[in-house]
Amino acid sequence: MYTPAFLTCSRLTFQWPDGTPVFEGLDLTFPVGRTGLVGLNGSGKSTLLRLLAGELTPAAGLVRSGGDLGYLPQDTVLDTAVRVDEALGVATARRALHAVEAGTATEEDFTAVGDDWDVEERARAVLDSLGLEHVGLDRTVGEVSGGETVLLHLAALLLRRPGVLLLDEPTNNLDRRTRERLYAAVESFPGILLVVSHDRELLDRVDQIADLREGGVRWYGGNLTAYEEALAVEQEAAQRLLRTAEADVRRQRRDLGDARTKIAVRARMGRRAQASGGIPRIVAGAKKRSAQEAAGKHRIMHEERLKEARERLGEAASRVREDEEVRIDLPHTAVPPGREVLTARGLRLRYGAEVGGLAVYGPQRIALTGPNGAGKSTLLRTIAGQLAPLAGEVDVRVPARYLPQRLDVLDDGLSVAENVARLAPGADNNTVRARLARFLFRGARADRPVGTLSGGERLRATLAAVLLAEPAPQLLLLDEPTNNLDLASARQLAGALGSYEGALVVVSHDVPFLRELGITRWLCLDGGLRETGAL
CATH class of the missing domain: 3.40.50.300 (P-loop containing nucleotide triphosphate hydrolases)
Structure with missing residues (x-):
């Protein structure tokens, strides 16, 4: 029965054993298509992929997926002693198919083949599409290069026809030719593909960018170039808003200072008038109370305006990214x-x-x-x-x-x-x-x-x-x-x-x-x- 591809996480919460929080109540739904997951080192990109793949258990929340899920981790390792068909997961079906063709098949062999009579052709086609035409199914993994090992692992995933594919830095250590093959595989994947990568050329082949920052995700339509253009516009607007908020705080602080000065001057003048005896005591007391009430309201108004201005400043500052630059002067x-x-x-x-x-x-x-x-x-x-x-x-x-x-x-x-x-x-x-x-x-x-x-x-x-x-x-x-x-x-x-x-x-x-x-x-x-x- 066909299961449509979907991938969601709801109220996802995770922290490291030392108590350091990574995600708290994260809700995400990944669309069909290619998504590039970006963010600073340490923001939790690989951790999120491992949670989605089921390799880590969240402290709370759920991960749900539809269709088979394939996961290609960083630094993928395959046993160099196993044969290529074993690494691809087709060795049992191949042996059974050969037994059927030789006329020596048992009931177990027919069960092993199932409906997969073209298993060799499919395995060969996937290998060829990834540029591994020269890799025979009977060879051992140790006979292929490190970059080809990554493609071999990807081939094993693709043979399962997954609805969801998770890739973590898949182009690390791949040469130019091997990268081009992986790019083509990514572009032709029909389901939900989520890739963590620093490879600009790969990220320029995705449909949307998910920007992971401070435990949350913001979505941007288009590839990496479109994301960076949108982010530049956002940051320019954020900087303008920050400058406006800073100017407002300075103005409100100045207005509060002026108000306090005026209140102090009026208080001194009132005390002098009362001391000179020019105003009856009862009248002076009434004026004093009235002035204090008015001054208090005036001061409170300016203090509230300053508080609101500072809150706007804090909000504006939070929108400006502080991605510092390394400086070398040697x-x-x-x-x-x-x-x-x-x-x-x-x-x-x-x-x-x-x-x-x-x-x-x-x-x-x-x-x-x-x-x-x-x-x-x-x-x-x-x-x-x-x-x-x-x-x-x-x-x-x-x-x-x-x-x-x-x-x-x-x-x-x-x-x-x-x-x-x-x-x-x-x-x-x-x-x-x-x-x-x-x-x-x-x-x-x-x-x-x-x-x-x-x-x-x-x-x-x-x-x-x-x-x-x-x-x-x-x-x-x-x-x-x-x-x-x-x-x-x-x-x-x-x-x-x-x-x-x-x-x-x-x-x-x-x-x-x-x-x-x-x-x-x-x-x-x-x-x-x-x-x-x-x-």
């Missing part, structure tokens, strides 16, 4: 134009990648692209001195720092400030904290253990530690730096790196991010290293 990272910072000759990497020669000059901004498994991360690790090449040599002539995909250069048990101090032993505590403030770690934020940070916060902390290290890096190697970052954090990163004055080599498949960085040189590693035009 003059010691500057490299003179044309100075050679890195040379490599006859370079052959582990796992077989051939690089040959490479020269990097300051302050070049290099994008290193290529398919998954080509050796891009291996090349960065070789330049950073973490891996020895199979052949050739690398000569790094300036201080260099490497920011790995896993962001595992920090000690989770130490605070942000302690981690930075560890890499900059010559800087005193005040200097460390002043520098950290530029990365938005102020006061108690700098004392938080790294293990408690969100993805975006961890990226900022790692970037701070790398850039504030001594000596200051004049060559920066970044490996997929926008993975797991929300859109605001990705913009912060691009803005921060915009003021970095050293040489930069970035591995990324995020083309809009690379363009925002102002890349001056594009390299592709695919069998060998070659210059390419801008993507």
Whole structure:
């Protein structure tokens, strides 16, 4: 029996074991079509997907869905030892079908096949549609690349013909070709699709944006570009309203001050008149009481107006988003134009990648692209001195720092400030904290253990530690730096790196991010290293 697709949550309440609230009484209904769920790191996007998928249990409220529900989590992992048909969930039906075709079928085999006589054709068609034409059903998962593993998991979900599909950062670590296949799958999905992503190109393919902020959701029609345009108009209006409210508070405060001054002057004049004996005491008392009553009403009126103005100011301020920007001013990272910072000759990497020669000059901004498994991360690790090449040599002539995909250069048990101090032993505590403030770690934020940070916060902390290290890096190697970052954090990163004055080599498949960085040189590693035009 066909069940129409629907996905709702009502009065959804959830908090972490330490009591930190995430959602309280959240009501949502997701429409048929493609929805992009956006919000700052730590706002609860992945948590909401896990609640909708049933992987987390809410403290209160209900989640209801119609049609089969498929969920693709971040960092999806499949057992490398299992066969592809097992990963797709069609192995039992395939074996039964082969038994029927061979004339050795049992009753259990016919039951296993059911009505799914075209199971192999369907599995093959889904794999082909995702660009996995070369992946045989009898191969093992360990024989496909990491990016192809994500598509393989997606293929398993699509074979179930779900009415609802939840995707959490599905393009992380996918090369350009694999991303295009995933984009096509998203665009052709017929049911309810909810995707959390920082990938601008993916979010420009959705029908509506759900903006998760402070435990609530606001809906915007259209894709990411339309959402950002609408948000810019909203914020411009909010800023105007804020300026008006601030001016009103100043005016009401001034009027209240004037009223108090007038009341005080009248009181002094009354006392002088009474003291001079020009007014009978009974008349003076009546005038005094009347003046006090009028003055009280006047003062109360102005105090109420000031209170109302402050309330309007608070409401106006709440509509203005305070998405702060990371600021970097590191003059010691500057490299003179044309100075050679890195040379490599006859370079052959582990796992077989051939690089040959490479020269990097300051302050070049290099994008290193290529398919998954080509050796891009291996090349960065070789330049950073973490891996020895199979052949050739690398000569790094300036201080260099490497920011790995896993962001595992920090000690989770130490605070942000302690981690930075560890890499900059010559800087005193005040200097460390002043520098950290530029990365938005102020006061108690700098004392938080790294293990408690969100993805975006961890990226900022790692970037701070790398850039504030001594000596200051004049060559920066970044490996997929926008993975797991929300859109605001990705913009912060691009803005921060915009003021970095050293040489930069970035591995990324995020083309809009690379363009925002102002890349001056594009390299592709695919069998060998070659210059390419801008993507």
